[in-house]
Amino acid sequence: MKPINSSELLSKLRAKSLFLLDQIENIGNHTPMELLEMNDGMGRWNTLQVLEHLNTYYRYYLPRIETLLEKSATGPNQYFKPGFLGNYFTRTMQPRNGRVANKMKAMKNHSPSPELDGRLVISEFLQWQRKLGLLIERSENVNLNKIRVPISIAPFIKLKLGDVFAFIVAHNNRHWVQIENLLERYPVTLTL
Template identity: 60%
Template sequence: MKALIAAELLQTLKEEGLYLLNEVEAIGNHTPLELLEATDGAGRWNTLQVLEHLNTYYRYYIPLIDRLLEKSTDPARTHFQPGWLGGYFTKTMLPQQGQVKNKMKAMKAHSPTAELDKEKVVGEFLQWQRKFLLMLEKARQKDIQAIRVPISIASFIRLRLGDVLMFITAHNQRHWVQIEQLLGRLPVAIG
């Protein structure tokens, strides 16, 4: 993968993050609980479970990345060169033409239960998403290539911060497609 202009990358990730924040706020404010708890098949996740799945990743990554940003003394570089492994992880996560082509099974630590509280799950996601957006702003002042982040499923693997931020965004996009499909397939409540 070719080098990217770091400021443009972070701006793109911020725009994606703002879009998701606004969409989930709207879902939280306007979507009945019955729709958020409905699935599109036996053993499949509902919208709340998808959001809780994203919360599990944020619980790991945001506090960790915040600490790493605070400790970093390396100033921002103009360009960011994605690593081969980080680029691969991001590419496998990204939806293609609005579809998730390659299905993956979530790790046990990231698999939510079916019984979830709407206000708690949506509220927590919105808090994390706002923190993620603030973190992207902090990252503008740091070298997102020099900071190494241990990944949640195998802490001995450390990726460049820029790769982790791209992966988180791709993972969010992947699950946003899932939420759109879930809510789009279900009948709209009237009244």
């Protein structure tokens, strides 16, 4: 894995995060709640469950990242070198050509309830998404290779901060494809 310019990486990740923030703000403001509660099959998630799933990751990762950034004494580094495991996780999450190739089952602690308060889920997601953008921006001043973040499914495994940000954004991209597919299924009532 070749080193990546740290500033360019963070800039791309922040841009993708801002895109998703804009999309979900539009959906929250202009899409009927009934549409957000519709799924595309028995046992499948609706849009609100997808957002709640993403909230579960944010609840775990963002407070930890914020604490690590506050405690960090590292200075910025010009290049980030993805780790083997972090790069693997990111690649497996990232959709290809607008499609999710490999389906995965969510871990139990990241599986959303079917009974959700839609406004609360969207509001929480938007707060976390803004926080992600700010944390990515703050990371311009630290070494993305040196700060290590424990992963949610096995906290004894720690990934480089750059890999965790790349994973979170790839995971978000994956679920954005899922949301797009859900909302395209019922386009009659969608007014973005």
